[in-house]
Amino acid sequence: MTKFLLFLKGLFMGAADIIPGVSGGSIALITGIYEDFLEAIHSINIDVVKDIFSGKIIKGIKRIHWDFLLPLFLGILTAIFTMAKLMHYLLETYELYTWSLFFGLILASAFVISKQWEMEKTRFVIFVFGGILSFIIVGLVPIQTPEALWFIFLAGVIAICAMILPGISGAFLLLIMGKYHYITGILKDPFRMDHIVVLIVFALGCGVGIIGFSRVLRWVLHRWHKGTLAFLTGMMLGSLRRIWPYKVILEEEILGDKVIILKEAAVFPWQIEGNYLLSFLFILIGMLLILGLDKFSKNKMG
Numbered sequence: 001m002t003k004f005l006l007f008l009k010g011l012f013m014g015a016a017d018i019i020p021g022v023s024g025g026s027i028a029l030i031t032g033i034y035e036d037f038l039e040a041i042h043s044i045n046i047d048v049v050k051d052i053f054s055g056k057i058i059k060g061i062k063r064i065h066w067d068f069l070l071p072l073f074l075g076i077l078t079a080i081f082t083m084a085k086l087m088h089y090l091l092e093t094y095e096l097y098t099w100s101l102f103f104g105l106i107l108a109s110a111f112v113i114s115k116q117w118e119m120e121k122t123r124f125v126i127f128v129f130g131g132i133l134s135f136i137i138v139g140l141v142p143i144q145t146p147e148a149l150w151f152i153f154l155a156g157v158i159a160i161c162a163m164i165l166p167g168i169s170g171a172f173l174l175l176i177m178g179k180y181h182y183i184t185g186i187l188k189d190p191f192r193m194d195h196i197v198v199l200i201v202f203a204l205g206c207g208v209g210i211i212g213f214s215r216v217l218r219w220v221l222h223r224w225h226k227g228t229l230a231f232l233t234g235m236m237l238g239s240l241r242r243i244w245p246y247k248v249i250l251e252e253e254i255l256g257d258k259v260i261i262l263k264e265a266a267v268f269p270w271q272i273e274g275n276y277l278l279s280f281l282f283i284l285i286g287m288l289l290i291l292g293l294d295k296f297s298k299n300k301m302g
Contacts, residue, residue, distance in 0.1 A: 003071040010075020015083050017163050018171055025166040030109045040065040041214040084187045099245035100279040104286020106243055110236040112294045117226035126227050130234025138242035145178040149201045155179045156205020161213040166232045245279055246272045
């Protein structure tokens with residue numbers, strides 16, 4: 001049952017990771033596995049490499065926390081390869097309601113995590129800084145970048161760092177780097193030889209990024225636990241700028257068969273096309289899902 005729950009949490013993380021604006025790290029944090037996740041990643045260390053290269057392969061492999069990582073990553077990969085088309089369909093066909101659901105998810109997530117640290121002056125400043133930083137990052141305009149393998153590797157490093165950082169979406173940073181549609185397009189047809197090469201290079205970048213950056217996060221959380229949670233809460237709230245469902249497009253550009261939004265503006269719900277009252281229901285559903293997931297996780301831990 002524990003492994004099955006980890007698999008389900010991996011599914012949620014993977015689904016979040018392919019959505020621009022939603023972070024898999026946020027899901028890990030609210031489901032109570034974030035620090036365990038960082039600890040498990042930390043088990044892939046220099047001692048493992050030394051054992052493998054000295055011929056002690058079995059000993060090296062046993063150092064890794066497979067009981068935790070295997071079901072979680074199976075869930076993440078299952079979601080990424082099976083839900084990419086679904087997420088594209090939902091965002092293109094039911095954009096207002098999909099973003100409304102995500103908005104509710106993130107809003108409730110920030111509330112859940114805020115209960116894990118007590119408000120005081122220093123933490124409030126850190127919280128505000130995290131919010132401002134995230135608000136600025138998610139407001140950046142997507143740019144065009146090369147499709148060379150070295151840049152694909154770099155994109156993997158950067159994206160995975162954001163994917164494990166609550167509040168900043170790895171998918172959104174891929175969008176900013178001009179590689180979101182490129183990578184998700186490859187995921188729709190992953191078995192072409194040229195696509196396999198790109199995915200391997202991207203995966204190597206993700207591997208390097210997650211092993212390196214998880215150590216930084218683990219160290220920071222151990223040293224300044226509540227201050228770090230305050231910062232992450234601020235980042236999650238700041239990211240709501242990107243997820244706000246009610247927007248109008250001010251400027252866009254057509255590149256091949258893709259429409260790239262260059263500039264958009266947030267408006268009041270009643271200023272957009274669509275049933276904004278129904279969108280409120282989806283926001284509420286998203287919030288209830290997270291609050292229910294939080295309660296379920298606490299009951300399991302209890």
